[in-house]
Amino acid sequence: MQENFPSINKEPIETLQINIGYKCNQACKHCHVNSSPFRKEKMSNEIISLIPKIVDKYKIKTLDITGGAPELHPEFKNLITSLRKKEIDIIDRCNLTIFFEEGYEDLPQFLANNNVIITASLPCYEKNNVERQRGYGVFEKSITAIKMLNDLGYGKKKNGLQLNLVYNPVNPILPPPQEILENNYKKILFEKYNIVFNNLYTITNMPINRYEEFLIREGELDSYYKLLKENFNKNNLKSLMCKKTISVNWLGEIYDCDFNQQINLRGNKGPKTLFDLMDESFTFNYGIAVKEHCFACTAGCGSSCGGALT
Numbered sequence: 001m002q003e004n005f006p007s008i009n010k011e012p013i014e015t016l017q018i019n020i021g022y023k024c025n026q027a028c029k030h031c032h033v034n035s036s037p038f039r040k041e042k043m044s045n046e047i048i049s050l051i052p053k054i055v056d057k058y059k060i061k062t063l064d065i066t067g068g069a070p071e072l073h074p075e076f077k078n079l080i081t082s083l084r085k086k087e088i089d090i091i092d093r094c095n096l097t098i099f100f101e102e103g104y105e106d107l108p109q110f111l112a113n114n115n116v117i118i119t120a121s122l123p124c125y126e127k128n129n130v131e132r133q134r135g136y137g138v139f140e141k142s143i144t145a146i147k148m149l150n151d152l153g154y155g156k157k158k159n160g161l162q163l164n165l166v167y168n169p170v171n172p173i174l175p176p177p178q179e180i181l182e183n184n185y186k187k188i189l190f191e192k193y194n195i196v197f198n199n200l201y202t203i204t205n206m207p208i209n210r211y212e213e214f215l216i217r218e219g220e221l222d223s224y225y226k227l228l229k230e231n232f233n234k235n236n237l238k239s240l241m242c243k244k245t246i247s248v249n250w251l252g253e254i255y256d257c258d259f260n261q262q263i264n265l266r267g268n269k270g271p272k273t274l275f276d277l278m279d280e281s282f283t284f285n286y287g288i289a290v291k292e293h294c295f296a297c298t299a300g301c302g303s304s305c306g307g308a309l310t
């Protein structure tokens, strides 16, 4: 069994992931950000205004906007329209239920108008499993939201408006093979609800924050780590998302990935803030800050914000 996580290095970055605030209209059990309606942290307008400049300077290919519910940030729409003319993919990590909050009724149309890629969590095609993890009423709202997005053209064509769903296990196990599960999701969701989507991303639950507390309460933290380590797959190392991504928190501080951001784990090398990135020209070839939780990214088929790795 692999005991220590190997050293890995940064490579030229392609993805800028920004967490623009921790407030969310939900408070899911597995949330690694500990988001809830009561969180107040949000990115300042000064930092948001740096994003298009960083995109240009470092030739970023993908802007991945996350939270909390990122749409709750008052500058969410302005940020997206400010990037309209740039040739980048913009991902909104959307919880789907946000469409039903007062004042957000026009959000699906706005996202479609701006060709924003929607990546949304739907941890199961069964109502009970979804609601165990994400709260009462979330499943029906999610299905209705996907219908609304389908009506706008999302999820229908390979090269059209992209709607991707995210699966993460309800129990402390590794996700099943992504391709097989995607086929099951597509079949069942179409047959039962007449809805479609593009890709399913399987993500291994990260044993940090709220999910770590849950595992401790259930007495399953040690066995979960054993499972992750026993299934260490070195073939996943080359594709780890932290290699070509930087993750920025609401204060503009830079981390190797969203998970490291949530446990405030940073190395000594590399840029500390978005302001550093603007002021200097960085080469991304330094060591990535790794710890035991990283085994969640290398177990089995691997895991990242874009799903399985191998």
Ligand code: SF4
Residues within 6 Å of the ligand: 024, 025, 026, 027, 028, 030, 031, 032, 033, 034, 035, 036, 067, 068, 069, 095
């Ligand atoms: S919807 Fe996402 S950000 Fe909000 S509480 Fe659930 S997992 Fe966390």
Ligand code: SF4
Residues within 6 Å of the ligand: 240, 241, 242, 243, 256, 257, 258, 259, 260, 288, 289, 290, 291, 293, 294, 295, 297
């Ligand atoms: S948690 Fe995963 S993505 Fe983040 S640094 Fe560790 S291996 Fe890389």
